[in-house]
Amino acid sequence: MNDLAIETHALHKHYGDIRAVDGLDMNVARGAVYGFLGRNGAGKTTTIRLLAGLASASGGEMRVLGLDPRVDSPAILERTGLVVDKMLLPSMTGNDLVRFNRGFFPRWSDALAAKYAEVLELDMTRKFKKLSTGNRTKLCLLLAMAQGAELMMLDEPTAGMDPVVTDQLLRVMVEDFANEGRTLFLSSHHLSEVERVAEWVGIIDHGKLLLEGRLEDMRTNFRRVRVVGETLPLAESPDIVSANTGEGTTEYVVRADADAFAAQLVSQGATVLDVTPLNLSEIFLEVVGKGKTNVSMEVLA
């Protein structure tokens, strides 16, 4: 358990009849950059709020930095940079908030705060309520990053930011967090950013984690196999994510052993047109779009 920064088992959060988090099993290794991916309303924000102890779970187990958020939330927050609600005291300026926050965090760095203000092009003399949505997010990020925290939990950190600042933020994430072996857990549906920086990816939908693994392994293992044949065998394999037939061509998406799968089809008389890789966006659509649950993690872990 000590090598995990975040761990959940059968985690539940119900709001009345709505199961916002519905049996979530997730493992985030210490030092990992982990992209937590899901559509709007998939349960990303609720999960982060549970992990920070800002909401109480309906059931299940969780550990953050080895602690239970239900009882040790203050100890977790002291060591965790958190950006979730993006709401701060409205009439305080960035500089006020730096002075206000530094006392709470033993490893706070004014130098880092100043550096991030420059990198993120943020006016620290403006009141929070006068900032645009993107600049509010930046200020929240600045305060979280200046804590010198060992774990960062960021909910949609690049929402509302322009491409130049997003690029600068990605550089900071790599230089100051990934390179320093700190854990970075970020939720997003901006797959192209996650595709760059994340080593691990978890895909959540309807409150369940459908897929978790190393991104490079997913890129290596997921393949689209296009096949032509009059009488294709109804291929039975747990590795098939989807199969679509149209105009004499069948398109399979498999998540492991594509070469063996293609060879099996050929041996049954089919012609394999090509075997091509999928990018993260395509993998996401396959996993979420088909709504296939319980894609086992063993293959990818």
Place this chain on the structure above:
Amino acid sequence: MIIRVQPGLGVPIYLQIESQVKHAIAAGALKLDDALPSVRKLAAELRINPNTVARAYQNLERDGILRTVPGGGCYVSSQSPGLMKSEKLRRLRPMATQLAVEARQLRLARAELLQLLENSYDDLESR
């Protein structure tokens, strides 16, 4: 040397880095004992995970293309790739198949394709 990666390609990023380093060496842009950027520096420049860069460098080192001096950076190695010939051929076969398919599609004669390959080889050797 400038390395560029395209995360959206579906090709693992470490493979993209490996092939660009190999290409730069083959084209003479990188020479024996030239230094490569450190893992941390390249990761920050490309905004990618440092473990991805480390994996590419490890594979290149395993193939004898780079050598790492502990605490002192990463250099183009003098060793030629110490792979078995069958392994070398296995790696190239998919590309050869792709070339053959495209050539047939374009109704290019076998000799014309081979001539094209020879020209490319000559270009590299003349640098």
